[in-house]
Amino acid sequence: MDFTLDSHQEAVLEAVGTLLSRHSGPARLHDLGGDEPGYDHDLDKRLAEAGFLDVAEPLSTCRLDAALVLEALSGSLASSAAGWRLLVLPTLDVDVEGPVAVVTESHSGPARFAADADALVVIGDDRVRLVRPDRPIPRVRSRLGWPVGEVTGLSEGGALDGAPAAAVRSWARVAVATEMVGAMQFALDITVRHVSDRRQFDRAIGSFQAVQHGLAECSVAVDGARWLALEAAFTGSASTAAAALTQASEASKLIFRRTHQYHGAMGFTREYDLHLATLRLLALRSEAESFGRPAAACAHEHWGI
Amino acid sequence: MEFDWTEEDLSYRSELQDFLAEELPGRWEGATAVLGSADNAEYSRRFAGLLAEKGWLTPHWPTEWGGTAATPWMLAVLGEELWSRGEPRGPQYMNVNWIGPSIMAHGTPEQCQRYLPPIAAGDVIWCQGFSEPEAGTDLASLRTRAVLDGDDYVVNGSKIWTSYGDIADHCYLLVRTDAQAERHRGISVLLMAMDSPGLVVRPIPGMVGEHSFTELFLTDVRVPVANRLGPENEGWSVVREALSFERVGAPRWARAAYVLDETVRGALEQGRSIDPVAVEAVGVAKTACEAARMLCYRVIDERARDLPPSPHANVARVAMVQAERLVADACAALEGNEIMRYGSDSDLQMRKSLAAGVAAGTYEVQLNLVSRRHLRLPKN
Numbered sequence: 290m291d292f293t294l295d296s297h298q299e300a301v302l303e304a305v306g307t308l309l310s311r312h313s314g315p316a317r318l319h320d321l322g323g324d325e326p327g328y329d330h331d332l333d334k335r336l337a338e339a340g341f342l343d344v345a346e347p348l349s350t351c352r353l354d355a356a357l358v359l360e361a362l363s364g365s366l367a368s369s370a371a372g373w374r375l376l377v378l379p380t381l382d383v384d385v386e387g388p389v390a391v392v393t394e395s396h397s398g399p400a401r402f403a404a405d406a407d408a409l410v411v412i413g414d415d416r417v418r419l420v421r422p423d424r425p426i427p428r429v430r431s432r433l434g435w436p437v438g439e440v441t442g443l444s445e446g447g448a449l450d451g452a453p454a455a456a457v458r459s460w461a462r463v464a465v466a467t468e469m470v471g472a473m474q475f476a477l478d479i480t481v482r483h484v485s486d487r488r489q490f491d492r493a494i495g496s497f498q499a500v501q502h503g504l505a506e507c508s509v510a511v512d513g514a515r516w517l518a519l520e521a522a523f524t525g526s527a528s529t530a531a532a533a534l535t536q537a538s539e540a541s542k543l544i545f546r547r548t549h550q551y552h553g554a555m556g557f558t559r560e561y562d563l564h565l566a567t568l569r570l571l572a573l574r575s576e577a578e579s580f581g582r583p584a585a586a587c588a589h590e591h592w593g594i
Numbered sequence: 595m596e597f598d599w600t601e602e603d604l605s606y607r608s609e610l611q612d613f614l615a616e617e618l619p620g621r622w623e624g625a626t627a628v629l630g631s632a633d634n635a636e637y638s639r640r641f642a643g644l645l646a647e648k649g650w651l652t653p654h655w656p657t658e659w660g661g662t663a664a665t666p667w668m669l670a671v672l673g674e675e676l677w678s679r680g681e682p683r684g685p686q687y688m689n690v691n692w693i694g695p696s697i698m699a700h701g702t703p704e705q706c707q708r709y710l711p712p713i714a715a716g717d718v719i720w721c722q723g724f725s726e727p728e729a730g731t732d733l734a735s736l737r738t739r740a741v742l743d744g745d746d747y748v749v750n751g752s753k754i755w756t757s758y759g760d761i762a763d764h765c766y767l768l769v770r771t772d773a774q775a776e777r778h779r780g781i782s783v784l785l786m787a788m789d790s791p792g793l794v795v796r797p798i799p800g801m802v803g804e805h806s807f808t809e810l811f812l813t814d815v816r817v818p819v820a821n822r823l824g825p826e827n828e829g830w831s832v833v834r835e836a837l838s839f840e841r842v843g844a845p846r847w848a849r850a851a852y853v854l855d856e857t858v859r860g861a862l863e864q865g866r867s868i869d870p871v872a873v874e875a876v877g878v879a880k881t882a883c884e885a886a887r888m889l890c891y892r893v894i895d896e897r898a899r900d901l902p903p904s905p906h907a908n909v910a911r912v913a914m915v916q917a918e919r920l921v922a923d924a925c926a927a928l929e930g931n932e933i934m935r936y937g938s939d940s941d942l943q944m945r946k947s948l949a950a951g952v953a954a955g956t957y958e959v960q961l962n963l964v965s966r967r968h969l970r971l972p973k974n
């Protein structure tokens with residue numbers, strides 16, 4: 290057990306951090322369209338050139354490093370499907386150049402990155418398919434901070450021999466949980482800053498106990514999600530993956546309501562950054578649900594119920 | 595960063611599990627029902643003695659006092675295994691985890707000689723005399739007075755909510771020795787024999803299992819000055835340090851996870867159907883136990899590195915209370931109207947989850963500490 294970064298992880302995160310500070314972040318997301326952004330191909334290119342999209346390959350023990358990179362990406366509000374590449378593709382023996390989207394076989398409707406994806410990873414009950422769309426997937430107007438496409442009538446074929454559907458689904462859970470953690474920490478951090486600066490009744494609103502307790506609970510919830518997601522990435526355990534996603538989903542409800550609440554009207558403005566992270570959480574939570582109710586998956590993994 | 599157990603920790607755990615499987619076969623009586631009761635405390639004398647023989651009662655103590663200088667991770671494994679079996683050490687849990695270490699840190703050689711060997715042997719029961727009718731969360735407002743008279747302190751006042759007061763041999767007692775000083779400055783720790791003349795112990799029936807509290811009435815109780823732990827009027831820092839030995843305190847998440855597991859298995863064995871609402875509650879509760887586990891591990895990792903106590907301990911404690919509560923909800927959802935049956939899992943867990951947020955530092959106090967020390971939110 291070691292809860293601190295080793296020197297390799299530190300070096301990777303420092304380099305990723307430098308890249309993200311230049312080419313990602315809320316300002317970049319505003320440029321891309323804010324809560325209605327385009328896909329950041331430029332960022333993907335830079336990440337790939339620097340080798341950050343391959344940290345998980347080929348050894349599964351490196352998935353923890355991949356999760357750490359993904360957390361940083363998500364914390365910088367990257368408009369990128371790198372999460373799928375970092376944590377899901379290594380389980381599949383496939384070669385895809387550009388962005389991928391991940392959906393389940395029964396999916397019909399909006400899906401993150403579908404309109405920008407070179408390929409869709411389609412998770413079924415006991416098989417996984419790689420579908421390369423033969424015609425462009427239409428965009429969906431969405432204002433939840435992600436580029437979204439409309440997935441209907443998935444074409445047949447593309448079954449990947451021997452691809453373990455359960456493992457792929459489990460890694461998808463780890464990826465979504467990790468992305469939620471990055472976004473939640475972003476929202477929590479700017480809220481802590483806001484309530485420390487904003488004064489009413491001659492005192493910082495962050496000195497009111499109601500606000501303090503509300504944020505303290507948020508912080509406990511996010512910390513729990515973070516460590517479970519990292520543990521799941523390290524061990525590859527399906528039950529920890531389900532727990533990580535459950536914790537992240539539950540935490541995201543608290544974060545969504547409370548960070549907005551403690552911002553007052555300020556949180557409503559599009560110029561301010563809070564909504565960029567909080568709205569994303571709604572999309573991520575719906576995606577989490579599409580892989581099966583997280584809490585039910587957790588109960589299933591532990592007791593077979 | 596990595597989350598593997600060492601070979602050493604793994605084999606320690608499996609050795610412990612084998613031992614517990616033998617000593618606490620099946621569903622041990624005391625596991626869920628009576629932590630804190632007189633029966634449980636008596637049981638602990640036998641059980642802690644067995645642990646002591648194995649070197650597992652005080653493994654983290656220095657060898658000088660019968661320990662084996664075990665690592666914080668091994669101590670965590672021990673705590674987890676015992677708590678997930680209902681804590682058969684009973685009240686002796688606090689002896690070994692903070693009362694003993696506090697005596698080691700501040701005791702005179704005579705005090706160490708007198709008090710430590712019985713703790714290490716597992717046949718002594720201590721109680722903790724902190725709370726008073728007017729001093730709960732605001733502990734530093736305590737008023738039980740100790741006045742020097744020759745070689746003794748003469749103690750007057752009362753303590754309340756004292757667990758095990760009716761069966762304990764000694765009390766780790768907080769008293770006020772300087773009524774004039776600033777309130778944190780005038781407090782001292784006394785190690786008081788529970789058979790001292792002038793001490794009256796009155797049981798207070800409790801609603802958590804068979805747990806009974808007591809009230810201590812002290813009228814001119816004479817405690818030798820030689821029984822004062824640490825310098826006079828420095829008791830506040832002595833006790834704060836003592837409680838920080840534990841950092842996260844008891845691994846309550848392990849017990850909660852055990853209760854949840856037992857309840858789910860019970861339902862499955864009886865062929866009861868588990869509806870989707872209960873499945874959801876069970877998944878959420880299991881998750882809360884898992885999150886609390888990782889947040890505790892983060893603290894143990896800090897201790898293993900010899901880092902000073904950090905607010906991560908408060909984060910972990912909040913998470914453990916939440917886990918206890920969510921497990922109570924899940925048991926209730928699983929068992930339905932079984933909760934009406936006294937002693938059912940859902941009945942017991944409901945009671946325990948109530949205590950979790952109050953005993954040993956309330957939930958709100960932990961949140962205060964998380965917001966000030968972890969989030970660094972401003973003070974008024």
Ligand SMILES: Cc1cc2nc3c(=O)[nH]c(=O)nc-3n(C[C@H](O)[C@H](O)[C@H](O)COP(=O)(O)OP(=O)(O)OC[C@H]3O[C@@H](n4cnc5c(N)ncnc54)[C@H](O)[C@@H]3O)c2cc1C
Pocket residue numbers: 721722723724725726729730731732754755756757758802805949952953954955956957958959962
């Ligand atoms: C099962 C059990 C066993 C116990 N065993 C012992 C024992 O062996 N020895 C012993 O000395 N004591 C024992 N106690 C007592 C325990 O330490 C106290 O209950 C605890 O310190 C809280 O004090 P109180 O009950 O007076 O509550 P109060 O201090 O009156 O608090 C009541 C409520 O007000 C809230 N509150 C108080 N101050 C603040 C604040 N500053 N900010 C926000 N909220 C606040 C609290 O969080 C709580 O919710 C035990 C209690 C229980 C439940």
